[in-house]
Amino acid sequence: MAYWLVKSEPDECGIDDFARAPDEPIAWDGVRNYQARNFLAEMDEGDRVFMYHSSCKLIGIAGVIRVVRAAYPDPTQFDEQSPYFDAKSSPEKPRWKAVDMVFERKFDDVIPLQRLKEESALADLPLVKKGARLSVMPVTESQWNHILSMVGS
Template identity: 50%
Template sequence: MNYWLMKSEPDVYSIADLKGDKISIWDGVRNYQARNFMRQMGSGDLVFFYHSNTKIPGIVGLARVIETGIADPTQFDVNSEYYDAKSQLDAPRWQTVRVEFVEEFAKLISLDELKAKFTADEILVVRKGNRLSVMPVSKSAAQKILTVR
């Protein structure tokens, strides 16, 4: 099993939204490196759900990857802000995964807390200027986070 961190702005899609939906695809990723990380995900991998662009950003919960290799439907939707005219049905440029809600943490683990406990080699979100919405988390960092939640 591998571990990942996926960011979402809470006013766009929050941990509460995933809790209510139970299962969702993670659509709209339009960064090649983030897309490539999603291509590496496997069923059963755990995902730290991170609220970004908020007063106190941080990890708010946990999800699990339940399906991989899904063509992101928003790339074909001309009415979507994520529409990609260069993407073709027989050769989609953007893939996504389906995740299921696992847990909402009782307390947010803030970015400041993460910076105090981890290096960028352990969890990329602490790297200054990192704007990726999907990134790997080292097994050791994941275990520490799971212990303190």
């Protein structure tokens, strides 16, 4: 099992969307950054993922979701009506990936970015480094456990 963090604006897709139907998978699609895509391609069934809310009132880690379907071709890349359509991609040679995830847990309080930055155990977490803009990034097991300890788990 691997650990990850995904970032999204909660009005687009947030922890509450997953919590509304906890057993219904939500496709994590529309990622159009090559490095983030490569991380998606590494995700596997059972991997656990922190949901990070960005561009909102309460920015930070809001909860945990879990991968239930490993990386597959992102269907939005083929949909001409989608904002994520990619004319250079084809079903024979897809360029982009998606994974399906389900709800695991919502934290009582969002763990703010500033608090994460103050933790020396998280100094190497890509999220806290300057210029970290990726929407998908790896988390080490020790970072994962440290973050969970911050919410009393």
